[in-house]
Each structure stands twice: as C-alpha cells, then as structure tokens.
Amino acid sequence: MTTFPDNPVAMSNLPPPADVRVEMLRSLLRIRLVEEEIVRRYGEGEMRCPTHICIGQEAPPVGVSAHLRRTDAVFAAHRSHGHYLAKGADLDAMIAELYGRETGCARGRGGSQHLVDLDAGFMGSAPILASTVSVGVGVAWAAKRRGEDRVVAVYFGDGATEEGAFHEALNFAGVNRLPVVFVCENNLYSVHTPLDVRQPARGIHEFGPVNGMAGVQGDGNDVDSVWALAGQAVTRARQGQGPTLLEFMTYRRKEHCGPGEDDALGYRPVAEVRRWHDRCPVQNYERRLVAEDLVTELDVQSMREAIAAEIAQAFEAARAAPFPAAADLGRYVYPSDQENA
Amino acid sequence: MAERLLSYSEAIREAQADCLARDPSVYLMGLGVPGPTGIFGSTKGLVERFGADRVLDMPASEGGMTGVALGTAIAGMRPILVHVRVDFAVLSMEALVNQAAKWHFMYGGKMRAPLTVRMIIGRGWGQGPQHSQSLQAWFGHVPGLKVVMPATASDAKGMLTAAVEDDAPVIVLEHRWLYGVTGAVPEGRHVRPLSGAKVMREGRHVTLAGFSYMVLECMRAADLLASVGIEAEVIDLRTLTPIDIDTITASVAKTGRIVTADTGHSQFGATAEVTSLVAEHAFHHLKKPPARIALPAVPTPTTPSLADAYYPRAIDIARRALVLCDSDAALEEPPPLTPWLDVPEPRFTGPY
Numbered sequence: 167m168t169t170f171p172d173n174p175v176a177m178s179n180l181p182p183p184a185d186v187r188v189e190m191l192r193s194l195l196r197i198r199l200v201e202e203e204i205v206r207r208y209g210e211g212e213m214r215c216p217t218h219i220c221i222g223q224e225a226p227p228v229g230v231s232a233h234l235r236r237t238d239a240v241f242a243a244h245r246s247h248g249h250y251l252a253k254g255a256d257l258d259a260m261i262a263e264l265y266g267r268e269t270g271c272a273r274g275r276g277g278s279q280h281l282v283d284l285d286a287g288f289m290g291s292a293p294i295l296a297s298t299v300s301v302g303v304g305v306a307w308a309a310k311r312r313g314e315d316r317v318v319a320v321y322f323g324d325g326a327t328e329e330g331a332f333h334e335a336l337n338f339a340g341v342n343r344l345p346v347v348f349v350c351e352n353n354l355y356s357v358h359t360p361l362d363v364r365q366p367a368r369g370i371h372e373f374g375p376v377n378g379m380a381g382v383q384g385d386g387n388d389v390d391s392v393w394a395l396a397g398q399a400v401t402r403a404r405q406g407q408g409p410t411l412l413e414f415m416t417y418r419r420k421e422h423c424g425p426g427e428d429d430a431l432g433y434r435p436v437a438e439v440r441r442w443h444d445r446c447p448v449q450n451y452e453r454r455l456v457a458e459d460l461v462t463e464l465d466v467q468s469m470r471e472a473i474a475a476e477i478a479q480a481f482e483a484a485r486a487a488p489f490p491a492a493a494d495l496g497r498y499v500y501p502s503d504q505e506n507a
Numbered sequence: 508m509a510e511r512l513l514s515y516s517e518a519i520r521e522a523q524a525d526c527l528a529r530d531p532s533v534y535l536m537g538l539g540v541p542g543p544t545g546i547f548g549s550t551k552g553l554v555e556r557f558g559a560d561r562v563l564d565m566p567a568s569e570g571g572m573t574g575v576a577l578g579t580a581i582a583g584m585r586p587i588l589v590h591v592r593v594d595f596a597v598l599s600m601e602a603l604v605n606q607a608a609k610w611h612f613m614y615g616g617k618m619r620a621p622l623t624v625r626m627i628i629g630r631g632w633g634q635g636p637q638h639s640q641s642l643q644a645w646f647g648h649v650p651g652l653k654v655v656m657p658a659t660a661s662d663a664k665g666m667l668t669a670a671v672e673d674d675a676p677v678i679v680l681e682h683r684w685l686y687g688v689t690g691a692v693p694e695g696r697h698v699r700p701l702s703g704a705k706v707m708r709e710g711r712h713v714t715l716a717g718f719s720y721m722v723l724e725c726m727r728a729a730d731l732l733a734s735v736g737i738e739a740e741v742i743d744l745r746t747l748t749p750i751d752i753d754t755i756t757a758s759v760a761k762t763g764r765i766v767t768a769d770t771g772h773s774q775f776g777a778t779a780e781v782t783s784l785v786a787e788h789a790f791h792h793l794k795k796p797p798a799r800i801a802l803p804a805v806p807t808p809t810t811p812s813l814a815d816a817y818y819p820r821a822i823d824i825a826r827r828a829l830v831l832c833d834s835d836a837a838l839e840e841p842p843p844l845t846p847w848l849d850v851p852e853p854r855f856t857g858p859y
Contacts, residue, residue, distance in 0.1 A: 304578015
C-alpha cells in the first residue's frame, strides 16, 4: 500500500456501512456462482467463444461498483464478467451472449469478450489489452465537455500497462483532469508470462503521479479495502478533481482462458498458488461478515439459493433462445436506420 | 448564378466550418490543427471562429487519441480527427481497425461511432519513405470503415460533410497535390454521396479509372490520347468502400479496355481490387487484359532523381492505353514546367 503525498488519497479506516457490506457479499457470491456455472457447463461445447473466468478477481469490480451510479460508465477488457455483473448489467443477456444467441447483449456478434449493457452503463469490453482505456477516457472527456455528472471506471490488467495506448490515455486524462477511475487488476501474469520478466520492479500505480493523478496500490482480494480506495477515487472524479489510478493486487484462479485449472503447467509456483488460494475474496468475506454478525450462515445460504435460481433461469432462457439468422450475416457492419427492422 | 471557385483545401476548410457551425456535437482535433499553419491551410482560422474547445490541438498520441475520439463518438459527439500525413495514422491502426471499425457490429448494433479521420497523402519534395505513403488499401480491407478519396474541390467539401454526418467511421484520404486545385463548390451545406463513381469525361476507346490525384493524371492522359485520335473515358472512382463496379462495367461495355490508376502500391492495392471486380463483372466486355498504373513495390525514395522515376504520370497512363488500343502512335511527354517532377506546379515550393 503506497500513497503519494503530492496528490494524496488517504486511506479510510472506516469499514463500509453494514448494508453495503451485505450487498457486496451478495454481489461477490453472484459473480462467483455465475462463473462456476459457466465452468461447469463450458465443456458441453455450447458456449463457443473464448471465455476468461474471473474467479479470484471478484473483489475489485464489486468494491468499485458499490460507488458507481447507473449513469456512470464502465469499460473492461477480456476478463469482464465480474465488471459487467457488478455494474448491474443484465445476466440473462450475458449468458445468451456466451451461447451466441440473438437475445445476447451483443446479439451474438461479440461473445464473452464483447459485453455491453448501455442501460446499466456498461459500455463495452474488448480483448486487445489497453484498447478500451482510451475509449473510456473519451467518454469521460465527452461528459466533462458537456457538463454531465458522469464518472467513468475502466478496468484492465497488468499486461495492458505494457501497451502504449494505456500511457497515452493516462497522459490525456491527466492533462485534462478527466473524471476517470483507472482500475488495474494486477494478477501477476499475462497469460503464462510473469510480471517480473515483463516489467522492472515497480508498482503499476506509480504511473499515476507521473501522469498528474494519484496512484494507489491496494489489496484486490479484500473488498472492504477496494471499497475504501475506490470511494475516494470516485468522489474525486465526481467532484472534478481528476482521475485516479488504482492498482489492486489479485490472482486468477483458473487458466487464462477457459474453465480449467492449469497449475500443472508449472508456470506459477505452488506456494504462490496456495497462498492466493487461501486468500479467496468471496469465502473470506463471507466468513468475516458471519463472524461480525452482519449475516448468518442461513442468510448466506438463502442468498446462494436465490442466486442459483436466477442463474438456472438465465441458462435455460439462453439455451432456448434463437440463434441469429444466417441471412443477417451482414447486419450491423454499417449503421442504418433499417437495421433493426 | 456564376460558379464559385474554391481550392481543394479551401473546400475542406469550408466543409469543417459549416459542420462546426451547424452541429454543436462536431469538433475538430489533431496535432497542429489550431496552429499557425493550420494543416496546409485546411484548418486555418477555424480556432478563431469556433474557439479552442471545438478546434483542438492534442498530444502526439495518435493511437490513444483515436480511442479517445471514438469514446466521444459513441457518447454522441462527431469528431473530425486530422493526421497531417497518413504515415502518422499508422500509429492509430489498432484503434481504427480493431475498435472503431467493429464497434457497431461487435456490440450488436447497440452503439454507433460517427468518427471522421482525415489523412493526408504526401508526394514529392523529398517526402521519402515515411511522409508520403498512400495506404488506402489497408483501410479498404477492413469491414466497418468507409474509405473515400475525393479528387475535386466539390467532392472535398461534399464528401467530408457527408463523412461527418455519417454514423460510421469514415477515412477521408486527401492528396497533398490536390490542395491547390480549384473547382466549382456550392456555398452552404453541400453533401456528396460516399459511394458512386463519376464519369469525368466521355470516350469510346479506352476507360481510364483513377483514385484521388490520379484522376487528374488520367484527365491529362486523356488529353494526350486525344491528340492521336483516341477517345478515353475518364472515371473518378471517388470511394474504395464500395468500389462502384456498375459505373466501371458500363464504361468497359463501351470501350472494352481499362487502365486503373492509383496513388498507392499495385500489389494488393486498390487497382488490384478494381481489376478483380472487372474480371468478375465485365470479363465478357473486355477486348484486352485490364491494365494497372500504380506505385512499384519500392518504398518512396527521397532524392528527386529516383522519385521522378517512382511516380507514374499521365504519359505512363496514356502509353499503357495506347498499347491496349493497338496503336503505334508516338506520344511525346509535354516538356516539364520544373527541373524536377517533384512538385505539382512551379508555384509550389517546399518544404512542406
């Protein structure tokens, strides 16, 4: 945890209000259970698109989204199910998108890597690592120019910070003091390549101050500390005090892409995998709230059951939905007023 | 009413001024856009009239700023992004090709990206390998982008206006050697379609179809051919996406012969695409194999001695047409107006 005195984001020691914490637990559980159901069914071969599971990385989207309004905008990259769901975007449309159906959030044209729900302020995800960072900055710039009260949160991974577009976007957001919260989920690996062979020893958050904004590193597996840091960043953005770069240290539990475990490949040290496994952001938070008497185990059980029912319904609806018609192959290449006729 | 003549660059400036005046969501941005020279004059005076929040400079971040412009476009604005040379736009290929081109499609039509990108093609005066490329074929290969190459002052205004008003990302390629060319340009809102070729001169013996600056060279070639009794039909192809094969086919049905001329390289280029379409759609009309005039597979040399040999001119188009017409007439190239051929006309002085 590092803060920068010339542009400080002070840590708050106050925990989130009880009702927020219970809702965050529900959101964490929901993302986890959705991902587990995708994992369970992926092998059936009906979700025919590259799918990046976010198990282990649920806390940053939940802690950030707790401060965002529906009208605030979110952009993400390839591992974006959590960002989408935490922002309140439509679960049915996401599952249908994974199944390639016309009822999908991108009408089957995008798949897991191109989620969208404009009503919920989820404005897009894309797998070329840093690409949506600048697009998000553009949305923030448009909002500021038009005097709209709108904050933009952009999620990306550690790999994205090795692409030029990331630095160009931070520079522009910094010089124009745009209402953006840059959220880096540093899971230490880009596919199978560890951070230390890709970047010199430094914190990614250090790119904040050199671009005219606060840069803070936090625990990405503890939703309470994500919530505290994100709250200050969102407040700063909303009050016209410019952008913030948040770096959350976290860990991916599954293989880079797909439903499996790939620990047998040996690219991550066993002790490291075990250490992060013990730091499960969902299970530990559930235990914490039970220990603090904010919820009972029975409460958690009924949360799980309600979520499971919602998920079952989403999968059932998706699998029953129609595929886009082959005759519509050329639709949406160029906008037209007749395209939805 | 008497026709009003404007230069190509004045027409571009007027199109931008009219769009800025008509629609508050339009803004104009690029490195040097509000600067003292104003992108070869094409943006001069606009910052004084519309203010620094609508006519903007930017960091030299071609890729990132294209993403930023895309972000403002999906949020309802209509950016015009300017690259003083195509070569700098190469830095923005990711944002254009992966993002802007696909934004409408990959989110199932949920968003539109009304982004206009002006890119200027250089030529001559030692512009060399990285200041004079003509990369329209790259953009033409990408579904979702519209790629246009106005050749006249009227189209420069009308097609840029249409690009700004279009809901798709549009790449407008402007050839530097057209900037001083004048033509009749209507006042007020003037929109020319982003599709459809235009017959510039009618003829019955051979079709000369050109893109951008090469339309002028085709017109000069037609003059040369007329001097030996060959009537060439000249087509301004105007756009790469789509290429108007119907107009080309109608012409080839008449002439049976076609030379296609482009400012870019021949291999995998715009002339290759036109020739393929002619083979598919007009094969039965052809009396001779289709011919192409374009750049060789060599980077642009800087020295004028090599540049003069590098760039095809009217005489090259005309001589190729003569072969197609089985004519052994001798064509003399008119004496050059300048010692080297690296400027469009004697008044033109570098560097630029």
